[in-house]
Amino acid sequence: MTEPRQSPRIRYDEGCLAAHALNVVGDRWALLVARELMLTPKRFQAIRRGLPGVTAAVLTQRLGQLAEAGVVAQGAGLYALTDSGRGLMPVLQAMCRWGALHPGHDPRRFISPTALIISMTAMIRPTPAHAVAGLVMGDEAFTLHLTGDGILRPRAGADPTAGFVLSGNGNDLARAVYGPAPLSDLARNGTIGLTGDAAAAQDFVDLFGLR
Known part of the structure; x- marks a missing residue:
């Protein structure tokens, strides 16, 4: 018999729906744990690599809380988001757009691939x-599909149909995507790797801006 799901731990004793949401994912690191699982299931240590400031004890606690709330599921050594957890994607996107409007963002701090x-x-x-782009960051590879509707659809894994592949760590590729330097210069000085159609790659990164 399936055990009934526990109610979220009460942090805010209010009937407000926003407060209820924060009771589920409002603890420190909880939403970022969901972020790291948004594109693919991961093992415990892989999640930690994307969250270098979290301790093993805190991560274990957050994963347990998110599992109790029905946001995360575990099986075969992997943690994955449930449908409820994947529903946090628009929340994360909205937070990115909101955060870009506020001063103080320091892109030199660690940026995980996800x-x-x-x-x-x-x-x-x-x-x-339209574009199919590949991004490789260490042992993580992603394919980004842009299909003419203005929505970028990412998935984990490489795709041989990608017109170009950019490689590097999260911070260097963030510089390539959002910074003013041409990709050719960044590739020439070894900041990033670039294979495939260089002109298409430049056109692609020119689609992104922080403000």
């Missing part, structure tokens, strides 16, 4: 362009 990809889905300018 964090960069989610920010790109939020910060792309409206466009009828």
Whole structure:
């Protein structure tokens, strides 16, 4: 018999729906744990690599709380988001857009691969362009599909149909995507790797802006 799901831990004793949401995902690190699982299931240590400031004890606690709330499921050593957890994607995108409006953002601080990809889905300018882009960051690879409706659709894994592939760490690729330097210069000085159609890659990154 299935055990009844526990109610979220009460942090805010209010009937407000926003307060209720914060009772579910408002603890420190909880929403960022969901961020790291948004594009693919991960093992415990892989989640920690995307959250270098979290301790193992806190991450264990947050995963347990999110599992109790029905946001995360565990199986075969992997943690994955449930349908409820995947429903947080628009929340993360809205937070990216909101955060870009406020001063104090320091792009020199650690940016995880998943964090960069989610920010790109939020910060792309409206466009009828089509593209299939590959991004490789260490042992993580992503394919980004832009299909003419202005929505960037990411998925984990490489795709041989990608017209170009950018490689580097999260911070260097964030510089390539959002910074003013041409990709050719960044590739030439070794900041990033670039294979495939360089002109198409430049056209692609020109679609993104922080403000």
